[in-house]
Amino acid sequence: MERKKRNDRILAGGLLALAAVFLAGARLARRDAGRIAQVDIDGQTVWELPLSRDTELLLENKNGGVNRLVIRDKKASVTEASCPDQICVRQGGAGDSGQTIVCLPNRIVITIR
Numbered sequence: 001m002e003r004k005k006r007n008d009r010i011l012a013g014g015l016l017a018l019a020a021v022f023l024a025g026a027r028l029a030r031r032d033a034g035r036i037a038q039v040d041i042d043g044q045t046v047w048e049l050p051l052s053r054d055t056e057l058l059l060e061n062k063n064g065g066v067n068r069l070v071i072r073d074k075k076a077s078v079t080e081a082s083c084p085d086q087i088c089v090r091q092g093g094a095g096d097s098g099q100t101i102v103c104l105p106n107r108i109v110i111t112i113r
């Protein structure tokens with residue numbers, strides 16, 4: 001009887017350790033998948049889009065400047081823009097934390113975080 005109780009305790013301890021490992025793993029995975037593209041237009045944050053979800057969006061500033069933001073394969077990119085320099089379009093995809101896509105003429109900033 002006494003011995004059985006001890007075994008139960010060991011089993012419970014093992015399960016707890018297993019659960020801790022599992023939780024840590026789940027948290028790590030979530031952090032990796034949890035990047036978002038923060039979109040600032042005219043100095044104001046207007047969108048916070050998860051990179052894990054493919055989407056397409058027209059961003060318009062108050063002067064009528066337009067950028068097409070596409071999120072695909074966990075990367076954000078500007079595929080079309082009304083700006084004269086097209087630097088934001090040529091910049092390509094951004095998917096790493098801290099990367100930015102900037103369209104100075106349209107005052108649109110996309111920050112990955």
Ligand SMILES: [Zn+2]
Pocket residue numbers: 081083085086087088089102103104105106
């Ligand atoms: Zn641009």
